[in-house]
Amino acid sequence: MFGYAGRILYIDLTTGKTHVEPLNEEYAKKYIGGIGLGMRLWLDYSKPGVDPFSPENPLILANGPISGTVWPTGGNGHAFVAKSPQTYGVGEAKAHGSFGTELKRAGYDAVIFKGKAEKPVYVWIDDDSVQLLDAAHLMGKSPAETEDVIREELGDYYIRVAAIGPAGEKLVRIACIINDKTRAAGRTGLGAVMGAKNLKAIAVRGTLDITVAKPEEFMEYVKEFHERMKGPATKKYRTLGTAENVLVHNSLHCMPTRNYNNATFEGAEKVSGEILNERFVAKIIGCSSCAMRCEHMCVVAEGPYKGTMTRMEYEPLWALGPYCGVDRLDAILKGMDLSNYYGLDAISVGVIVGFAMDCYEKGILTQEDFDGIDARFGNHEALVQIIEKIGKREGIGDILAEGVKIAGEKIGKGAEKLGQHIKGVEVTGYDLRCLKTAALGFAVSFRGADHNRHGAYAFDVKGKVNRLKAEKGRGKMVKDMEDIYTLIDSLIVCKFSRGTYYKELEDMTKLYNLVTGFGITTQEMVQAGERINNVARLFNVREGLGRKDDTLPYKVMHLPVPDEGPSKGAYVSQEELDLLLDDYYESRGWTREGVPTIEKLEEMGMDDLVNIVKE
């Protein structure tokens, strides 16, 4: 087999036993790899209704068929899949760096972690040798510290490590899994699933050769993509980076500010991508095999947050900045650095702090509740202090560590309405009140509030549709984008490189065929994308999620944009949401309840899963 390693590693953390099985080639063709393969395997190895923190919730790590090659941005990704402690449905998150490529060279397409270790352990995968090692001395350490200690004690600088921080150990529901020190499989709380298994880290060394089916044509194609990546399709990522969005979103009045109380931020100029690059970006680096480089490494050289060094992108900048009313980039960078230290999803942590500040300003939480912190919007010291509390589950942080959905329910007194989330996952930096194609994409996203499941915001932000209007036709637009995005996450290429696939699916099919030699058609690739969205939906249906969960945060539906300007008065009504959902389900061939039909599943060769919708 080319591209695929052809093997899956099973690790039972309860018994310490491991074994290897061949990769099912039919699964490979149908679900490609990454999140697609991961979700399909998860369904095989779990029982309906499993608790996310139970040993019976398997954690699946998968790379893609492109991993291990020199394909620009495609050589290096990996994905984690499990039932999420936030959504109680699909949990999935991806990261890039150098970890996925190492796992492929160790000879695995996926690793399935089952059970729970009696004591904290880390897994050391050294090609065919797999060991569970004591992790007592790593407890309480950050992912970066953990990586350093493991490399030191195993005696190899080139070992790659993915680890959880103190937050994952303490089952903080927004805990992430970090590799290569600053690369996070961030969303849906999979670090907490790892923590619940007493699994502190995964260390990998791989020495095997990776070859592709058609090496000469493949290298020609690599050359072509190296050229494309120097062009306009990637310019944003190579120059200002995603932080460029701050001023763009602000001018369109679609940047949620102060926990969705506004859609525009008066301090935007101070936290813009332009200022970030001018004052803080020290170097832009690249992942293994990448020909773009996008990772904007920032250093704070002076002031109270001196010594902070971290990567920065638009989403965490927005969440820790405008969403909390904070207009100081040095504090935002400190917040990001702390998120990496504790192993927290920095988007969610910003949204949680914004929520807490809203509760404080509305008198639902008091200064006493915060152990004396003056938690008003815009207080950068409060931002930093509350993140510390969440990371440690200390004081109010213990409740906030549950995420805004559960925290809102626990706090009560109207706090339920202040937590802005979808399916339990905190919102991201697009104001859904005035971006209605995005609103649909967010509502139906199988992993909760997220821009990366569809990218439907692009239609709204670029003015390709009337962003303030909900109308028929948006369903198919979202569906088509979702099908491409799931393929991107299953092949595992970087979303920042999507613009270089000029013919999108045709180009991706060509890449897949040059690597694997399978010779599938573009049509088959399109169907694989659709199939992966259906398997995700089946995952959620089996776990009890449905139309009722395809909804929008409270404020998006009840608090019209107050700011004078292009978005004033915008919100999404129940009627609009219903119209959008009906349109989307219809374009997917699902029932009005959002359940895939037996005919649809059979059409896609998913006969083996129809029992999920029969019950």
Add this chain to the structure above:
Amino acid sequence: MVKIHERKFVSADPDKCVGCQVCEYICSLTQDKAFNPLKSRIRVVRINQLVNLAVTCRLCEDPPCIAACPRDSLTQSEETGLINVDEDKCNGCGWCIEACDYGAIMLHPENKVVYVCDLCKEKGEPQCVKWCPEEALDMVTSDVLAQKARITAVKKLFQEAIKESSKAS
């Protein structure tokens, strides 16, 4: 007769190198027909996210690797400076690896003899230089490196004056 040193070797510019490892993939593909950084003659070091550098053989004058070899397996080409490994003589003892200050000569994971950058002599030019997306790699002589360093230092010293003169022109 005084002659400037003409031996060219592959050197990475620390300001441009981003640690992407493309050179490693390309080197192993060229030399071993597979993607495998462990078989690459050029290796990337990332000390932290800000400090990245690809390192390979610098074709030293009077190379310590050759001096260290007890079996006379290593020789240096007078013309190009390339280190040649006699694979029949080398037994993989590793003394040359210890002697090299740059970690540029390594034990091949399969052949069990040492291997080192040969500037892709069969291809006519180093493939890592050709493929580096950042143009961070270059074929240089030690004299050119010194020239570059001097120019950078002087530019730093006279930043203001350079700005003024560029405005004037």
